[in-house]
Amino acid sequence: MGEAGFQQPVQVAKLLARQGLTLRRAHRLLNRLVAGEEVSMRLPSVADRKGLLKDCKGLGVFAEIHEAPESLMIEKIREKLALSQDAFASRFCLNPRTLENWEQGRNRKPLDPMTLTYLAIIERYPEIVDEILRTDSTRDLE
Amino acid sequence: MKFVVVEQDRPVVHFQVVLDQGVLEIITNYEVRGSTLTLREFHCDGLRPGALNRAGLNAVARELMELANVQNLIVYGAVRSTGPLKGRRQRPKRFRR
Numbered sequence: 001m002g003e004a005g006f007q008q009p010v011q012v013a014k015l016l017a018r019q020g021l022t023l024r025r026a027h028r029l030l031n032r033l034v035a036g037e038e039v040s041m042r043l044p045s046v047a048d049r050k051g052l053l054k055d056c057k058g059l060g061v062f063a064e065i066h067e068a069p070e071s072l073m074i075e076k077i078r079e080k081l082a083l084s085q086d087a088f089a090s091r092f093c094l095n096p097r098t099l100e101n102w103e104q105g106r107n108r109k110p111l112d113p114m115t116l117t118y119l120a121i122i123e124r125y126p127e128i129v130d131e132i133l134r135t136d137s138t139r140d141l142e
Numbered sequence: 143m144k145f146v147v148v149e150q151d152r153p154v155v156h157f158q159v160v161l162d163q164g165v166l167e168i169i170t171n172y173e174v175r176g177s178t179l180t181l182r183e184f185h186c187d188g189l190r191p192g193a194l195n196r197a198g199l200n201a202v203a204r205e206l207m208e209l210a211n212v213q214n215l216i217v218y219g220a221v222r223s224t225g226p227l228k229g230r231r232q233r234p235k236r237f238r239r
Contacts, residue, residue, distance in 0.1 A: 007187065008188075009169070009185040009186075010156070010167040010168065010169045010185055010187045013156070013169050013185070023150070023151035024151040024153075024154045027169055027185075030169070030185060031183050031220055031221070034220055034222070035221045035229075036221075036229060
């Protein structure tokens with residue numbers, strides 16, 4: 001969330017408080033926004049995401065909502081990259097057994113948001129993940 | 143002039159000042175020490191620019207001091223969110239009953 005010069009600071013705090021923040025926290029975040037900071041926050045109860053973004057825009061606050069994907073078709077991601085389970089697991093530093101369990105739905109619990117985010121990054125930007133995972137010794141040879 | 147406390151989450155309070163010109167909404171930290179009420183990180187909106195002149199501001203301050211039963215009021219504004227002084231913190235405003 002960032003600030004674009006707003007006329008109604010109290011309304012901004014009220015909007016934040018309506019999303020489940022305490023008044024004290026909403027006020028603190030407002031102070032940071034008017035100071036020109038970019039602020040990230042967890043909002044406890046957002047009933048209407050589009051409405052929230054629209055209200056923020058109306059108040060001159062640039063806002064984005066970030067959240068981990070709820071689920072992903074891991075097999076589809078792997079097939080898109082034309083990799084076997086072993087190759088996919090090796091390339092992206094995953095445990096092959098874990099990957100197999102994910103694909104076959106053997107996990108009892110849903111994947112945690114961090115794993116889902118990692119897999120979503122692999123799906124969209126595999127080359128960036130490659131770059132991050134490449135060891136220093138590989139880079140040294142270049 | 144009427145003061146309405148909308149919500150309080152100490153030390154922060156959100157209140158309205160109902161005036162002839164409209165409703166002034168305020169959110170601020172507050173502290174009473176001795177005979178002084180201090181408001182910090184003070185934000186307000188609700189009235190069109192210039193609707194409340196210095197005399198109007200003094201009247202609101204006087205009423206607030208009476209309600210809080212204090213002799214002095216100091217308002218430390220938050221960093222300004224609009225206007226030519228946007229991004230700057232104004233000097234504190236002091237009022238005496």
